[in-house]
Amino acid sequence: MNPLLQKFNTPPFSSIKETDYKPAIKEAIALAKADIEAITKNAEKPNFSNTIEALDAAGEKLGRITSIFFNLNSAETNKEIQTIAKEISPWLSEFKNDMMLNEALFDRVKNVYEQRNNLNLSTEQQMLLEKNYKSFSRNGANLAENKKAELREIDTELAKLSLQFGENVLAETNSFEMHLTNENDLDGLPDNAKEAAREIAKQRDKDGWIITLDYPSYIPFMTYAKNRDLRKKLSIAFGKKGFQNNEFNNEEIVLNIVKLRHKRANLLGYKSHAHFVLEERMAETPDKVFSFLHDLLEKAKPAAEEEFLKLETYAKKLDNIDKLQKWDSAFYAEKLKKELFNLDQEALKPYFKLENVIDGVFTVSEKLFGLQFEEINSIDVYHKDVKTYNVTDKDGQFVSYLYADFHPRSGKRNGAWMTSYKSQEIKNNVNERPQVSIVCNFTKPTASKPSLLTFNEVTTLFHEFGHALHGMLANTTYKSLSGTSVYWDFVELPSQVLENWCYEKEALELFAKHYETGETIPIEYIEKIKESASFNEGMQTLRQLSFGLLDMRWHTHEAPDTINNVKLFEKEAFATTQLYPDVEENCMSTAFSHIFQGGYSAGYYSYKWAEVLDADAFEYFQEKGIFNKEVADKFKTHVLSKGGTEKPMDLYKRFRGQEPKPEALLKRAGLLK
Structure with a gap:
């Protein structure tokens, strides 16, 4: 009996074997095809119910099985799962194209769409009809x-390339280790980071310490290790993922993805992939995105250059460093921040024990939205680290199940994300x-200490939880318009707005308590966290804008087949935002998973776009x-x-009473003189 083909409420993880996926997906595709056939063979005239609603309900089994499979391919993958992913991706592309x-x-869809003005549909029904019609056209x-x-061929090929891209990045991340046997090489590193490095070495049956390219290992080393040569070695290894002369090189894949996306857009009558994508975004056109990015660039660049000069001068004064390099950035920024604000990230960590931060985000959600969270052991998980919660409203009514998976392991890709x-x-x-x-990748507990989060990890947890609230509090009729199924440049609003509570005394005092003494975080720390929030914000903004501009350059190019050098193209795209000297052996694009594996192509700007929304929205809360x-x-x-039941700007204006203004963001970032 294939557990995936039985009726289940929550995923039956522990009874699924790798060999179950292919037959289950094959069968689910056949069931979905039968759903489609029932719609097309219906003898009744097409109407909203027998065509549009029926289409929204079609392929339910397939949706559930593939959500389990692809979530595991990101969070708990292995060679078998990766092989299956390669085999089934073309099947799914073919089904979607069919x-x-x-x-x-x-x-039938067109028939209903053409009578839309006489059907007396609700706003949500109109949205569903329009979404369906557009997805066909x-x-x-x-x-x-x-x-x-031709379109079918392109889509099948793109599905394969994007999977291969992600696998190559993961392979490069996993294959590198910096094995240290002299303790002096760890000089500057906090004790818990040393302990974590020793545990990795132990797990790999080696003496000494191992630093990897996983964020909880990589970031502390880049921030605190005094040995500049080792920081350089690690930084270069991180920056050349997918850009080495080996089987995991992604250069050809990047060029092929970009060419195929462009070809696909042209085939459908669009000038570029970005024109195609942005038609279904708040931003609407590439011109609007470029003007949005350049407008922010103009405001952020002078501040960024000033901050960079300060950092360079500081490194020169401290260690006689003539030219600030990328591997110096986090190290000297942390030292300067500590000096300016007398704020040590390590001194903050004891106040951010993972369990307390989880309680904190739960309490904030309860105070804002009346939600209650109870940890349960009654639903199945895919790994022993995964925690599960029953979520109810203030009246005790069931709202959602929540799965939370917090620590890195070899089968899990880097970063943090929400899914359903x-x-x-x-x-x-x-x-x-x-x-x-x-799903996150936070510092693991060690033999002597619980999982203590950096402040950055605290904001990451709040960020992903904002996405989770969007999913959990969904209350729509149709699943394809539910939760995070919104325009891509609106999807980051709930996640980014929730991060703001991490900087507020009233919220921090609820959960930031010392893991040993139970003492609440001192008020001067809170003030320093707030004061230092806009530290190097010009440089941070420039970095985000550089990624957004690179993404847009790749996806608005009018003749991508003439691009034959990924690195050269990238250097030109970064020209207006570059502060650090270029590192010849590094390349961003070959590991830019957001745009070549995730769904952010021609959409990376939406992080900044959503920041404008979130700063404006939070200003309302502050008032x-x-x-x-x-x-x-x-x-x-x-x-x-x-x-996604209505246009995002309409929803936003209904909440805020006005369109968002960028001033709130510039003020928060300290970029308004």
């Missing part, structure tokens, strides 16, 4: 047969509640009080629960 290029199906339904065949195993929807008059998951029920209810009602 559906999107199914003329009988599109005819944007996926080639209006193309001639030979062009449809089941979306919320109203089905047969029952409000089916979601199953949401957050009324950060736990003000009225503002929180408005945010929940008009943003968190509404998903």
